[in-house]
Amino acid sequence: MLQEAALSDRISPEPSFPERVALLLARSACKLATSGEQREAIIRLRCEAGVRERAISGRPLLTFSDRYDETGAVYLFGLYMDDELASSIRLHIGSKQQCQFPSFEAFADLLQPKLDAGKVIIDSTRFVADQYLSQLNRELPYATLRICILAAQHFNADYVIAAASAQHQAFYRRAFNYLPVSQPRPDAHLAASVRLMMLHYPTAADELYRRYPFFRSTAAERRKLFQY
DSSP states (O other): OHHHHHHHHHSOOOOOHHHHHHHHHHTEEEEEOOSHHHHHHHHHHHHHHHHHHHHHHOOOOOOSOOGGGTSSSEEEEEEEETTEEEEEEEEEEEOSSOOOOHHHHHHHHHHHHHHHTTOOEEEEEEEEEOHHHHHHOTTHHHHHHHHHHHHHHHTTOSEEEEEEEHHHHHHHHHHHOOEEOSOOEEOTTSSSEEEEEEEEHHHHHHHHHHHOGGGOOOHHHHHHHHOO
């Protein structure tokens, strides 16, 4: 019995989900894609994800790059694990002065009133992940979408939005309490109908930080990502 108790004391408990994400972040690096080489790697990752989507759904492939990669207040990020591109996400910072962002095309009627009222909107699009690395690291979506929360805090955003297809809406709602605020609509850049999912950051922030302490960041980290 004493030996069993001693052995039990030496066995570390399994890390919690937030701890696993924190461990993943500790060996990851988020980088703004500023070079042609970085952008080409992200386009390849998008292509690979598109091929998988076609194999699953049978929907035709659409373009993997569009004008929004260069238009508006845009930030194109790659998340690297051990120097290998694991995932990517594109963020646009929408405002009354800057309404050139992808989700505005399909949902202008819902978003224009908020912009006219002076609200700041973080629009996240083109979220893709490496298939092998995402299978090894189930926490990868949370580590990637953390960038949205950093952006919301840095830019004092009112809303974080995503135009999500049916297969992804449940994840946004379950994981982050995004709410659907539209019926499905066609998207010019995707071969699927999407709903506008929306999170009101000021009221959701405290609960998000409580559930996911890895969402917290320093001002220095945010400046490094968003000031260029």
